[in-house]
Ligand code: ADP
């Protein structure tokens with residue numbers, strides 16, 4: 001909680017230094033970690049992320065000049081100007097807010113001249129989705145400033161389109177939906193086609209561990225998996241043309257279809273993972289703790305069938321599972337580097353952090369980072385109406 005208030009305060013300070021005077025409004029949106037349901041969003045499946053206490057805050061105010069956005073994000077080096085009439089991809093961080101502006105304007109919203117300061121403690125490029133936190137915080141700030149209702153799901157989808165079309169990242173909607181729709185004390189049971197979000201009680205702590213390994217394989221391997229899943233669905237449709245998505249196919253339908261053995265394994269992951277998501281949701285809805293064994297099964301499926309783990313992720317998962325009080329662990333996010341998530345007693349997770357980081361560096365030569373988090377709110381107003389903090 002202290003941390004949240006700090007990042008909003010940082011955005012306000014940064015605003016005052018950048019533009020002089022107080023912002024009208026400070027809002028924030030959250031980073032996220034997916035508990036289970038990996039590589040299913042682009043297959044019509046379901047996932048179960050939480051918004052976390054790593055947040056991006058945006059301080060905003062109108063200016064009287066032409067319709068431009070003057071924007072400054074801490075550490076990026078000064079105020080940059082985006083002309084609303086001539087938004088163009090520049091291959092830098094301002095593409096994220098520019099993409100959101102482009103979508104808002106495309107949706108018929110007249111965005112006046114604005115001044116914007118950004119502060120964030122979502123680690124960038126680690127897989128906790130700093131990009132979606134930035135997009136959603138910015139879009140939420142603009143809507144709030146104009147007195148428009150948040151329309152969280154629509155805002156998230158608009159931000160997803162901004163990232164797909166303007167930034168050029170072919171992402172699913174999980175990150176933006178988490179950043180926008182998070183609820184403290186709840187995991188978010190998501191479907192993607194059409195997008196729906198149902199909060200499920202989840203008050204446990206989870207430990208996120210960043211492998212600190214560059215995700216070099218990610219882009220090429222990711223699109224390879226997307227293609228393999230499309231091939232699997234096409235093969236299943238030869239047997240049963242009515243199957244709407246790979247996630248909706250059954251193991252029986254998969255067994256009856258003819259396909260490359262590698263493609264079959266990818267499909268087996270997607271279909272089995274959706275079953276695990278539903279089993280976890282049922283357990284949480286019934287008031288039980290997160291079933292750690294399903295996290296382990298998810299990791300094994302991602303490692304063996306989907307081939308998106310790495311030596312570092314496997315090391316962290318195996319190390320964590322040896323600790324007393326730890327009930328489950330798995331890679332989270334796309335894989336090929338990025339983060340793992342660990343489940344168990346809060347004391348056990350707390351005690352695990354230090355030795356894990358020490359021994360991981362010894363074994364793998366990278367400095368891991370770890371964050372103990374609980375489910376937090378998505379986009380929210382931190383301070384408004386000229387309030388001072
Ligand atoms: P992830 O979303 O997993 O953190 P991405 O590569 O999708 O990784 O997004 C990271 C990029 O988003 C950064 O390189 C930067 O361009 C942009 N970004 C995220 N947060 C901020 C911020 N607070 N200020 C400026 N740019 C940011």
Ligand code: MG
Pocket residue numbers: 129130131132175
């Ligand atoms: Mg991202």
